[in-house]
Amino acid sequence: AQSVTQLGSHVSVSEGALVLLRCNYSSSVPPYLFWYVQYPNQGLQLLLKYTSAATLVKGINDFEAEFKKSETSFHLTKPSAHMSDAAEYFCAVSDSGAGSYQLTFGKGTKLSVIP
C-alpha cells in the first residue's frame, strides 16, 4: 500500500517569503505524484504532477516541486508568497496497480500568508 506524509498541518509565511511545503511518500513501484490546492469552499485543483519525465516539475502560479527518489520526497516550493496563495495543499500518490489508478492523499497543509 502506498502512503503520503505531509509534514506540518499548518505553515505560515510572510508575503514575499519562500514557500516550502513538505511531502514524503512510500511506494513499492515508481510513483506518480501530484500536488493539489483547495481554496475555501471549493474542490481540489491540480497544481502540478510528476510522471517520471523530469525530476523538477513546474506548475501553475510559479509553484514547482522536485522529485527526489533517494529521499522519497516531493516537496512543493514557491519563491515568493502572495496573499492569494493562502489555501490548503494536498500531496497525493497514485497507485496504478490492477488498473485502479487510485490516489492516496496526505492529510493536507494549510498555508497562511501574513501581510
Next chain:
Amino acid sequence: NAGVTQTPKFRILKIGQSMTLQCTQDMNHNYMYWYRQDPGMGLKLIYYSVGAGITDKGEVPNGYNVSRSTTEDFPLRLELAAPSQTSVYFCASTFIDTSNQPQHFGDGTRLSIL
C-alpha cells in the same frame, strides 16, 4: 465548460434518512471517484468506477452505495444516514488510457447528519 458538477451543495439530514448525492461530468472521462473529506484527515476514497457498469470499493465504503449506468453520471447513495457520515463529499473524474492523468474535482457537497 462545466467539468464535474455535484448537487446539492449543502444538505442537512436526520439520522436514518436516505439521500443520493449526484455527480455528473461532461468530459467523457472513463474513471470516476467518490471521496469524503474530514478536517485534518485529507481525502478518503469511498467508491470508484472504471467505466459504465463497473464499480468497486475504496478505503471507506461502509454505509454507501454507488451505481454507474452511464459514462456521465456516478451517484452516491446513503441508505441510513448516521452522524459519522457528516462530511464534505467530493466527486472526481479522469481519463485513463495507458498512463496516469490528474483527477478533476467537483466543488463538493457539504452534508450534516443530525
